[in-house]
Amino acid sequence: MTTVIQNVKLLNEEGELVVSTIVIENGKIASINGDIPAGATVIDGIGHFASPGFVDVHTHLREPGFEHKETIATGSASAAKGGFTTICAMPNTKPVPDSVENMQLINGLIKESAVIRVLPYGSLTKDISGEVRTNMQELKEQGAVAFSDDGIGIQLASTMYEQMQQAAKLDAVVVAHCEDNSLIYDGVMHEGKRNKELGLPGIPSICESIQIARDVLLAEAAGARYHVCHVSTKESVRAVRDAKAAGIKVTAEVCPHHLLLEEMDIPSDDANWKMNPPLRAADDKDSLHAALLDGTIDCIATDHAPHTAEEKCCGMVGAPFGIVGFETAFPLLYTNFVETGKWTLKQLVDWMSVKAAQIFDLPYGTLEVGASADLVLIDLDKEQTIDAEGFVSKGRNTPFNGWTAKGWPVVTMFEGNIVYQEAE
Template sequence: MKLLIKNGRVIDPGCKQDEVMDLLVENGRIVKKETQIKECEKELNVIDAKGCFVMPGFIDLHVHLREPGLEHKETIATGARAAARGGFTTICAMPNTKPVIDNVDRLRFVLNKSEQVAAVHVCQVGAVTVSQMGEELADIEGMVKAGAVAISEDGKSVMNVRLYEEAMSLAQTLDIPVLAHCEDKNLVGAGVLNKGKKSEELRVDGISNLVEDIIVARDIMLAKETKVKLHLCHCSTKDSVLMVEEAKKKGILVTAEVCPHHFSLTEDDIVEGDTNYKMNPPLRTKEDVEALKLGLKNNIMDVIATDHAPHHKSEKALSMKDAPFGIVGLETAAALTITELVEKGYLTPMQMAEKLSFNPAKVIGLDKGTLEVGKTADITILNPDREWTVDTEEFASLGKNTPFAGKKLRGQIMATIVDGEVVYRHK
């Protein structure tokens, strides 16, 4: 059946179009985009998107699906449902599962399982090294031939510079990006929260900005040397923004992402004993947060990604020192972007579409992120004015670990469409 989306504000960063229009979808593709499409509505599935943004389906470059091996935290099926509920039509799964996705068989397991159970498109990122131990390269070429869209050692940095340079050179030859988690493990120690007044107040070890900044600088220099496409994950410091800006001025192929929690919260928001405020990188200072927002506003930072990191409630019930790092983010990302960035004038709706869809597609080389006629009908419909309160009991994710529980946000996902099929519709 055909799908007609009527009366929506179509925001298409692929052609810089922003106007009220209709979209007609047939056989999984956009076949018409014009004002007041005339079709026999008896033969159509019609969605009236009046008052809503109609954007290319969101693409999340940074998701932890936990399967295989950690299904008590999340599964491919539940993570994909959470993505659909959050407006994401494509997600990139990080490789730090158990076992690690470091060879072709494990990669194919995720891709094949995703085809069977996932409501959205799932791309798999391959590990840089075997078992993410940092000692020998994984089968990068084999994984890329089998469908890996990138490589990453997410959860840690490859500390062996010579080995990482070899991996980057191979990634450059294979024309895939390296997604870099920038953290000097020799500096982080037993750090729990940002090194500052809050870590002192709560009497826990701190994680300084230098932990991130020193590896950002190193990886940019390696990217300059190898000419690889480097994508910096979950940037959290003001100096990361400065270094990305300088690298781009010098023509280095670097892109960077910011997570919603890092542009929405500071260390001052941390509630004692609530481990949902524990993530890596940690929540930083107001100065860092403002730099991240301005970096997004000025198009220095290219992408908004969630770093969706579900954990079982028993794990997050441990002490601040012992609980695992990470929060869920797929189901709150769009609303936090509207609430903290669009409503406050940091981003235009067009920039929001760029950072949640068009730019992520470019980073991993997907022919997505636009609503042009002929393109795959991956579409997100968002009501920017509707308010809602975050209720973790309504989450599709198995993970309920979010510091935004009970928070009132603006921006409600009304429908998510994948390959022309409605996979989520707000009730």
């Protein structure tokens, strides 16, 4: 089957938008601006921007075990609506992908339900308990994209070091949610000014940065590739920057909400503003921006984390951490950073696709001849207000409800097939 997408705008090497034609054959990009084969199905892109499908290395699909929050079907459809065509699913499911049997179960569910490419993580420890180490070789053979106990920081340095040694032999990436449990203090938001105004317990910044500092030294000793989840503090940025300067094989991600919001934006004791790591201080947010621009932070990931309305309805204490992010990530970032001249469109696309894929050596996130035809058409001029009730995701937990943004995906294609199309 041959599909031709005409009259779309592609980014050239200089970051300029150029009107182009894309020819897709058998799920791959056959040519760009080449001859149009006879009998091809032609799609008019009506001048929309064609981007590589976005790659999200940090997501939560909840299935198996927590289908009341999200399923692979609803989560992958939500991602497709947001322009994502490859997502990596964290292992905090029930059962955990900590054995061959559990990985096979999850792979079967993905094959049955996902509308885009879903790559599962394997866990670093059994039942993500931080104690008994998993057999990473067996899990990698079953398709684990990388290894993490995300949601829980590994407390024992010996456990992390031994798994990094195993990962180094496999050339696998160890991915870490960095949090020292002894420094959480039952906090529900950042320990700063706003938590005191709201009378809520705070989580100090050192809780995150101290584990990053530990882990980069362990990675150096083990010769392992190490990726830091959702960096949120200036001290964490410093630890990653210093590690990179020392030649340690470390990469890092940042989430849209940590780039867009800080502690003083939290209006009240509202659990839709509760995420982990929490929204930090203004100077932390500034440090994250600088780190993206200088390459200390490598990519943007959503940390899409759906919960039910009932779980999020009654204030921060007792509510679970996390917000959804698939369907709002690109418009929010485009509006607040590209439209304002702080970033270029090419930078944003690179952080959401090319560089994200490179961390795990994934052959996705590019629009090149021979590549998988994973792409998203975006109406950069379309402006609309975010309405959480209209999300495809089961989760409605977002602090961005009611925000107005530009740059909305209108068509998403995965391997040459349309998996999301805006309703007429």
